[in-house]
Amino acid sequence: MNMDTGSVHEDFMKGPDMNNFFEQDDELMNEKENEEKVVVNHKKSLVSPNDDEYDVLLKQLKIRLEESQGETIYSIGLGEGEVAGLSKADLEASIATLTSMAASLNAECLQLRHRTEEGGEVAEYLVRVRVQEKDFMEVRVAVVGNVDAGKSTLLGVLTHVELDNGRGHARQKLFRHKHEMESGRTSSVGNDILGFDCHGNVVNRPEHGSLDWVKICEKASKIITFIDLAGHERYLKTTVFGMTGHAPDFGMLMIGANAGIIGMTKEHLGLALALCVPVFVVVTKIDMCPPNILQETLQMLHKVLKSPGCRKIPVLVQNQDDVVVSATNFTSERMCPIFQVSNVTGENLNLLKSFLNLLSTRMPCHYNDPAEFQIDETFAVPGVGTVVSGTTLRGHIKLGDTLLLGPDPNGGFMSIVVKSIHRKRMPVKEVKGGQTASFALKKLKRSQIRKGMVMVSPALEPRACWEFEGEILVLHHPTTISVKYQAMVHVGSVRQTATILSMSREHLRTGDKAIVRFRFIKNPEYIRMDTRLVFREGRTKAVGTITKLFPYISAVAQNLRQSRPLKKSQQQLKPDAAASSSTLATPNASNAAASSTAISATTTTPATHHNPTSSTTTTKSTDMDSPTHDEIMQNAAYQYGSNSLNEPSQRNKRRRYHNSGKHHTTSRMNHSGGGNEVVASSTAAATRVDDAKMANNSTVEP
Known part of the structure; x- marks a missing residue:
């Protein structure tokens, strides 16, 4: 949200286009003749304007509302x-x-404040669009802080419009698990909402102790989604996933006035700063804290915020004027408002609500871009089927759209159809960039989906990556980091262990920067350039940005691609495709670069038994022009080192032969090396006499 003069400057806050609210007006930015003749940059530009001035002012206000997703602050005078x-x-x-x-x-x-200056009176107004039903504005706020800082209690008081009794009554409404109610500590990512209408009034009206999200969304013009994260060190990975996977617009750092800055407070503050999430601070429990202790806490907080690591400008919010100034300058990421509240007496809660009412989303919509949706949770709903929830990163998704879901363990994407869409438990027909939603998918099991997968438009032609490069800054490490070091990588909703393959420096220590190449351990993932990442393991933490991707295509996908007739636009082979027709690239660490850049055809060598007198190896060639289903499946087994595609009769023969106590040999694919390595294994029950008999009588098993 941007505060500007009554003349409307052009430094508007960048935001998503309001395609559902306003018609596209191509002449808005091209009509300069009237604007050159009309002066609209003086303080009296709104005082009885003529027709030309009124049209220019109206168009400028319309642009501001479109760019800031339906609301803006207008200063008069x-x-x-x-x-x-x-x-x-x-x-x-x-x-x-x-x-x-x-x-x-x-x-x-809506009038925000009215004050007297040297030349007269000045007023500031919030202009907010009356949104259509089911199309409200959404702002996500991540709630972080040390354990026992009052995070869940404050959210219970804000969303259920009921003060706490001092013994944790309000937080019980937010807990999801039995052990959370027993211990009073959040261990999972929780969500709750606070709705404001077009006049800035709270629309939350709990019925019989519970909130009806559908009724709130029907009445609200803006929804604040609180992401309640864990404060205990044991659940740090859950907190990191909430900060990266749920894409919060802002962070609310909670500090207990009686305890001060302890435990995970600095950890969570540093995480928000590393992810470039603007943070405001709420100091709780001021009703039970002695004045001298409260003053010490505030002094320590100011010292931390002004330190070279933070470089924030702390602002203590004490009245409505401070709220307006803080909200209008908060998006600069330098200002850090500080609120002092009590969940028992309700002191200063009205200031916090007013501040939340003035916040607007930071995520651009990119409505006309191809759709991209990241999954952060999966469900199996009886009578509905498989449901996924997450955040729409860009574009728009409509009911019945066909999208690509992936990547699977092979790096492929499957086609899925959106059966239904819900926003905050309310059925809708469309979602757009910056909005969270849930989708019911057709003909899909929950076991086929995991956190970190994406649903994207086929126009993107998505490709998964085993490897990527990033510019990393080590925040803390007790010793040194070198090649082959493994740790957990968080990139958006992706959370997976990765290995360091190479670094631009020989060793990394606390405070060092380097270009590091990573490789995922378990599955290939869909990640994007310039995305922030967090690299952690125990007390080792590093942050950075993805600078380079190494897309990977599985052999199965390549064979299927080559078996299809080429389109006219694809008749001319690309250089990398032309070079990929010799040998199969396997996705292991030793030839990772080959698997990331060149996809090749294969010659498959099935498993055979070894005969000391006469050994025979059967080689089967694959027709790359039109591969059969069996050949494609054999390629997949060859690539991932699987022997599960052998005939049942052969498996039964080997099983009976092994159980008879005779000498037994098998051949298998050595997955780590990526080649055909014959591995001989003998049972302890076989004697040298049996071996001699086998040498004379054994035959090659088909």
């Missing part, structure tokens, strides 16, 4: 190079003009 303030009559005329413009755009005007 401020101008460039002029003394601030208007006379009472001019101020009233300006307010009338603003109200008229807002009404023509189906918006409401």
Whole structure:
């Protein structure tokens, strides 16, 4: 949200286009003739404007509302190079003009503050669009802080409009598990919502102790989604996943006034700073804290925020004017508002609610881009089927759309159809970038989906990656980091162990920066360039940004691609495709670069038994022009070192031969080496006499 003069400057806050609220007006930015003739940058520009001035002001307000997703703050009585303030009559005329413009755009005007300056009176108004039902604005706030700081209690008080009794009554409404209620500590990622209407009033009305999310969303113009994260060190990985996978717009750091900055407080603050999430601070329990202890806590907080690692500007919010100033300058990421509240007496809770009402989302919509949705949770709902939830990163998804879901363990993507869409438990027909949603998928089992997978538009032609490079900054490590070091990598909703393959420096210590190449251990993942990542293992923590990707295509996908007739646009082979027709690249660490860049055809050598007198190896060639189903499956087994595709009769023969106590040899694929290595194993029950008999009588088993 951007505070500007009544003349409307052009430094508007960048935000998603409001495609559902306004028609596309191609002439808005091209009509410059009237704007050159009309002066709209003085403080009296809203005082009785003529028709041309009114049209220019209306178009500028429309642009601001579109770019800031339906709301903006308008200051009346401020101008460039002029003394601030208007006379009472001019101020009233300006307010009338603003109200008229807002009404023509189906918006409401809400006065935020009124003050007197040297040249007269100044007023600031919030202009917010009356959104259609089921199409509310959404802002996500991650709640972090040390254990026992009052995170869940504050959310219970805010969302259920009921003060706490001092013994944790309010937090019981947010817990999801029995052990959380018994211990009073959050161990999973929880969600709750706070709704505001177009006038800035809270619409949460609990019925019989529980919230009806559908009724809240029907009445609200803006929804604040609180992401309640764990404060205990034991659940740090859950907190990191909540900060990366749920894509919060802002972070709310909770500090107990009586305890101060202890435990995981600095850890969570550093995590938010590393992920470039703006943070505001809420100091709780001021009703039970002695004044001298509260003052010490605030002094320590100011010292931490002003330190070279944070470089924040702390602002203590004590009245409504401070709320407006903090909210309008908060998106700069430098200002850090500080609230002092009590969940028992309700002191200063109204200031916190007003601040939340003025926040707007930071994630751009990119409505016309191909759709991209990251999955952070999966469900199996009786009577519905498989349901996935997550965040829409860009584009828009409609009911009945066909998307690609993946990557699977082979790096492939499957086609799925969206059966139904819900936002905050309310059925909708469409979601767009920056919004969280849940999708019911057709003909899909929950076991086929995991956290970290994505649903994307087929136009993106997604490719998974085993390996990637990133610019890493080591925040803390007790010793040194070198090649082959393994740790957990968090990239968006992806959470998987990765190995360091190479580094631009020989060793890394605390405070070092380097370009590091990683490789996932278990599955290939879909990740994007310039995404922030967190690299952690125990007390080792590093942050950075992805700078390079190494896309990977499995052999199965390559064979299927080659078996299809080429489109006209694909008749000319690409250089990397032309070079990929010799040998199969396997996804292991030794030839990782080959598996990431070149996909090749195969010659398959099935498992055979070894005869001391005469050994025979059967080689089967694959027709790469039109591979059969059996050949494709054999390629998959060859690539991943699986012997599960052998005929049942052969398996039964070997099993009976082994159980008879005779000498037994098998051949298998050595997955780590990627080649055909014959491994002989003998049973302890076989004697040298048996071996001699076998040498004379054994035959090669088909």
